[in-house]
Amino acid sequence: MTAALAIVGIGIHPFGRTEGVSGRAQAVHAVRAALADAGVRFGDMQFGFGGSWSAGDPDTLVSELGLTSLPFINVANGCATGGSALIGADAAIRSGTHDLGLVVGFDKHPRGAFNTDPASHGIGAWYGETGLMLTTQFFGLKIQRYLHTHGIGTEVLATIAEKAFRNGALNPNAWRRKEIGADEIAAAPMISHPLTQYMYCSPGEGAVAFVVCRADRAHDYCENPVHLSGAALRSRRYGSFEVFSPWLAVDAAQSPTVDAAAAAFAQAGLTPADVDVAQVQDTESGAELMHMAETGLCEHGAQEELISSGATTITGSLPVNTDGGCIANGEPIGASGLRQVYETALQLRGEAGDHQVPGDPRVGFTHVYGAPGISACTVLTR
């Protein structure tokens, strides 16, 4: 399918902890930057899609940006909020309803691991009371099983986090900008065996915004548009292994990541082998390892060789999480997926500076995964 939507303006508020600046203010900062990048005004926006988990209703940003009566739709879809907002914008443009609009995601979370109310997931209070309702725990359980199934050692988990901090150090918008060696990462306090503190991302703050338009008019606004060639969201199947599962089916099924990635590539008419730069959900380093294969970027079990040989570094054959990923940027839920798209847009425009992938990348891929077993993927081209 031909891309309907082009990204013609990009804006970001640096990720991390910005004391004294609300999540909404960070969103306004990102929106203004995206509008300026596209050379348009907020009054030109025909629609808006926005998402935030805990920093306020996105549609209230209009009180700061301009009360223009535009239709503004709030999106709340966990870690897939950004991807869902982009899919909504794509539908609005593909249908011919609108030509030019705004997509924004932002958040500002308190410190420490997310604590989730079991009732919001249809699970009894016992699950939280007895200490089972933790995303950190799920990732420990999933990578333990995965390493066992595919015969992969735990050493590679520290190598993945080391790369994240190295890339973060090159990215002025990242939160963690100090390199940390693999030995120190492996020796850090154990959060959920086999994953240590420095292998996990933390809830944080940040905002990303895009001005998007009909692909056939992209050059009216920008010399180097990035096209949304594929975008797909999927929920879980019976038998997949997902976060917050008191039980699993004995008959295993593929994860929603597999379904979402396949659908996004099919829409784009491309394959994982065409990808020049990829951003995948790295809630912790084991997630990056598993998601590399679930998205189709490599075979299951091939990750250890790819990672230890440097293939997933910025100058490698399959650069992954070139901006430092969630591990170096933190995870403001409403903004996290759009950060991946922002980084991909920078890479495809050749504007990523110190973390620019060499070789004039043309195809980018993004992937998020989150509770209760959802995944959103995009294929971006220029």
Place this chain on the structure above:
Amino acid sequence: MTGGPLPRTVDDSLFTADGTALLGSRCDDCGAHTFPRQGGCPRCTGSSMADVALAREGTLWSFTIQGFRPKTPYQGPDEFEPYGVGYVELPGQLIVEARLTENDPDRLEIGMPMRMEMIPFRTDDAGEPVLTFAFTPVGRS
């Protein structure tokens, strides 16, 4: 656990009436199992589910060790000791998530036999233990 009222559990609906096994559901149409009980079948979308006692023995499918004290709604003791968490495959039924009585990863191995037991995980305001289910490696002290 002989004589007198059964000790308090974290949620009686999770257990059989005698408190010795987990209580799940089995779909009348396709045979899929769930835990806890639920009214709709996640496999065939049917709505005829019957109560079923889950097996008390199985094999360890995966595990981790919870290394920090969770935030609320966790209600374990203030003084935190890392605890094991795992998935245990109950053959022909399902793979259940549970606390483990073992918190040393070097003493846990995927595939090892496990057995369900009831353990106290906190004390209530009256000083009485509140029990939940856990799995323990079979044949180990």
